[in-house]
Each structure stands twice: as C-alpha cells, then as structure tokens.
Amino acid sequence: MILRLFSLFLLICSAPVSAGALPPSQKASVAAVVRAVTPGVVNIATKRIESVEVPTVVDPVLEEFFDIPNTRLKRETTSAGSGVIVDADRGLILTNEHVVRGASVIEVTTKDDRRFRAQLVGRDKATDVAVLRIKADNLTAVPIGDSRALEVGDFVLAVGNPFGLGQTVTSGIVSAMGRTGLGIEGYEDFIQTDASINPGNSGGALVTLDGRLVGLNTAILSKSGASHGIGFAIPIEMARRIMTQLVETGEVRRGQIGVSIRAPAGGRPGAEIVAVEPASPAAIAGLAKGDVIGAVDGRTIASPAQLRTLLAVTPAGTEIDVRFRRRDAAMQARLRIEAARQKAAETDVTRTR
Incomplete structure (x- = not known):
C-alpha cells in the first residue's frame, strides 16, 4: 500500500506542466502590493x-x-x-x-x-x-515605513512616472545603504537600489514588499541618462524630518553640536572630533578632541558625512544621546542640538526629473 502511494506521488510530481504556466503553488507576484x-x-x-x-x-x-x-x-x-x-x-x-x-x-x-x-x-x-x-477627497496615502530597518538584499519596488509615460512599477533590491560623497545633495545618506529609475521617476516611491514607503527616488548614476541599475533614494526618515519642519514652520532649522570632525585613522568607522567650540553643546556635554562618535540615538555612525547629515535634518532644540570612544573607553553623553549658524552649500545638479 505504501509503495503504491509513493508511486502515485512520483507520478504527480513528474506530470508535465503546460508551456508558459507555473503550478499555482509556484506563482510569485507582488500585484497585491502594487494595487495597494x-x-x-x-x-x-x-x-x-x-x-x-x-x-x-x-x-x-x-x-x-x-x-x-x-x-x-x-x-x-x-x-x-x-x-x-x-x-x-x-x-x-x-x-x-x-x-x-x-x-x-x-x-x-x-x-x-x-x-x-x-x-x-x-x-x-x-x-x-x-x-x-492639494485639496481633494478620497485620497490614498502610502504608509510610511522605517528606512533605518532596511538591509542590503531587501526587495523593493520603485513607483513613478518615467519619461512621462504614466505610472510604472519596477523591482529590485537594496544594493547599499548610507551612500555619501556623490555630490548630488548638500546632505547625503542615500539608499542605493538596482530597481530601474529613469527621468520622471524623481519624487516617486521606493517601497518594501509589505507596501511601506522607505524612500523617495531621486537620482541615477548613468552616462546615457537612462537606468544602469544604480539608482539612489532619499531615506524616508530624512524626508519625514524635513517634511515635519516645512509643514510646521515653512523652513528648515538645521542643527549642530559645535564640533569639527574627520574620518578616524585606519579606516575605522565613526566620526573623530578634531575641535570643539567653547560653550557649544558638545563642550557642555564633555566631548573632547580625539573622541570618536560611533552612534547617535542608537543609530550607528559610519562616517563624518552621516553624522553631518543626521544633525542637519534634526531640528534645533532636540536632545540626543551620543555614544563615543575615548581611547579604549566607551562613553555616552546627552546633549541638546543648537541651530546651525551657516546654511549648507546648495547644488544645482539635475536628477531624474
């Protein structure tokens, strides 16, 4: 009896599948996410x-x-x-x-x-x-996700209006996180993706497979002007912080803690303090030259650019927890961000409009 059932199982598994079709159990689709x-x-x-x-x-x-x-x-x-x-x-x-x-x-x-x-x-x-x-009824918002939880390899969808064709959906993965030094923005902390992004996609949604907004598609690295599989999106965490200030006050008040920083020697992660302004938030909190900042509010700081960007999009007056290394000792301080005295340099680089 057992032998007969096993033979029947093998017969079902080896049954031919019609060309161009997959068994229902093997069909993969993100249509439900796209509809939402x-x-x-x-x-x-x-x-x-x-x-x-x-x-x-x-x-x-x-x-x-x-x-x-x-x-x-x-x-x-x-x-x-x-x-x-x-x-x-x-x-x-x-x-x-x-x-x-x-x-x-x-x-x-x-x-x-x-x-x-x-x-x-x-x-x-x-x-x-x-x-x-816009003044309109019956609008549908895209739920905001957590771009800080993204990992390289996560699947994402890009939705936008490439080349003015109308709404288009492409798919890919998160290729890298925290991209900086591209000279695209004054402050950079990009999500890199290989989901196709083309002219017209700018400002469109980068979403996870559960339909959460994690980024705004912004730019591509391309010699031809079309997608080469290297696209960049502004993390929604950064965009949300800026949006909050723009809606509440109509402007962005950038923050600073009163330090000059550089990359630590030996390729180590973090932001090394090279100078502390007297009476600044950093000085009051006890930070000193040579300290290496490694995290702010639980978020790992991999480079000086990441720290500058994080402070720039955090409203003045916000209190933050800073974790840093002083020689071999791990230390922590709490300080209040103050308003920056100078505006960041602005660029006129054209992206994927």
Whole structure:
C-alpha cells in the first residue's frame, strides 16, 4: 500500500506542466502590493518661465561698435516628475525639490486621473525634499515605513512616472545603504537600489514588499541618462524630518553640536572630533578632541558625512544621546542640538526629473 502511494506521488510530481504556466503553488507576484501602493503615487507636471537670450540680427561689427544689447525673451517650459501622498486627510505630498524648483504652476494627477493645482508648502534644496498640498477627497496615502530597518538584499519596488509615460512599477533590491560623497545633495545618506529609475521617476516611491514607503527616488548614476541599475533614494526618515519642519514652520532649522570632525585613522568607522567650540553643546556635554562618535540615538555612525547629515535634518532644540570612544573607553553623553549658524552649500545638479 505504501509503495503504491509513493508511486502515485512520483507520478504527480513528474506530470508535465503546460508551456508558459507555473503550478499555482509556484506563482510569485507582488500585484497585491502594487494595487495597494499605486493610488498613493502621483504624477507631477510643472510649468516654468525661462528667460532666453536671443542675439540681434545685425552685423557683428556694428553690434560691437554701437554696443547693441542682445534681446531676452521669456518662454514657458514644462517637465514631469512624481510624488507620494503621505497624508490623505491634509492632502500632503512628498516629492523632490528639483522636481518643483522654479515652477510657476504645479499640477498633480492621481492614479484615478483626477487633476489638481498644487500648493508648494515648502522646499529644502540642500536635502532635495519638497512638500506639496492639494485639496481633494478620497485620497490614498502610502504608509510610511522605517528606512533605518532596511538591509542590503531587501526587495523593493520603485513607483513613478518615467519619461512621462504614466505610472510604472519596477523591482529590485537594496544594493547599499548610507551612500555619501556623490555630490548630488548638500546632505547625503542615500539608499542605493538596482530597481530601474529613469527621468520622471524623481519624487516617486521606493517601497518594501509589505507596501511601506522607505524612500523617495531621486537620482541615477548613468552616462546615457537612462537606468544602469544604480539608482539612489532619499531615506524616508530624512524626508519625514524635513517634511515635519516645512509643514510646521515653512523652513528648515538645521542643527549642530559645535564640533569639527574627520574620518578616524585606519579606516575605522565613526566620526573623530578634531575641535570643539567653547560653550557649544558638545563642550557642555564633555566631548573632547580625539573622541570618536560611533552612534547617535542608537543609530550607528559610519562616517563624518552621516553624522553631518543626521544633525542637519534634526531640528534645533532636540536632545540626543551620543555614544563615543575615548581611547579604549566607551562613553555616552546627552546633549541638546543648537541651530546651525551657516546654511549648507546648495547644488544645482539635475536628477531624474
């Protein structure tokens, strides 16, 4: 009897499967996640007025002799990007600052083809984050996840409006975390992914397979302008901190603790203090030259750039726990971030708008 049942089992397992089909138990799909997320991703169209210099049509010699000025004409340009609804009740949308930079008109189109004129709540060029608001009912927000919990190898989906084609979904994995030094933003702490990101994807959603927003797709590393499998997204933790300040005050008050830092010798992780300003939060908390900061509020600090970015997106007045090494001793201090006295340098690098 047992032998007969085993023979029947082998017969079922060896039964041929029709071409182009998989047994139901082997079918893999993220359709349910896509159905849940895509209503919260919008297309953004902008209009800009640009001034263009037009040479006068005269003899160049006469033009120079009589100092005839060139004519400047104004023309309207349009561009397309993406955004993510993060608060359905208030109609708040997160996107990239470069998507709406200089726009005279911002129009948002939802998944169900409704169009709305958007109000710019605020923008921060140094982190490339902007917040829009639309007045609309029956909106769907994408739930915010925890970008700090991401690991290299996690599967992610990118949703946006590449090349103005309309809503498009691509998939990939998290290729790296904490990418800095790219010269794209004033402050960088990118999630790197191989999910296809192309022009028009900027401001779109990077989500996990449980439908949680973990990043805003922002830039690609490419010689052709199209996706080469190296895309970058702003972690939602950074974007959320900036959004909170923009919504509450309309501006970003960057923080600092009053130290100059560098990478520790020997390739060690962390941020080594090379100078402490008198009467600064760091000085009051007892930090000193030579200390190596390794974590802030439980988050590991791998490089000076990560520490600068974390402080820059944390509102002034916030209290933080700092863990650091002093020679061979592990130490801890609590201090209050103060407002930075200088603004970060801003860049004009064009991303994937």
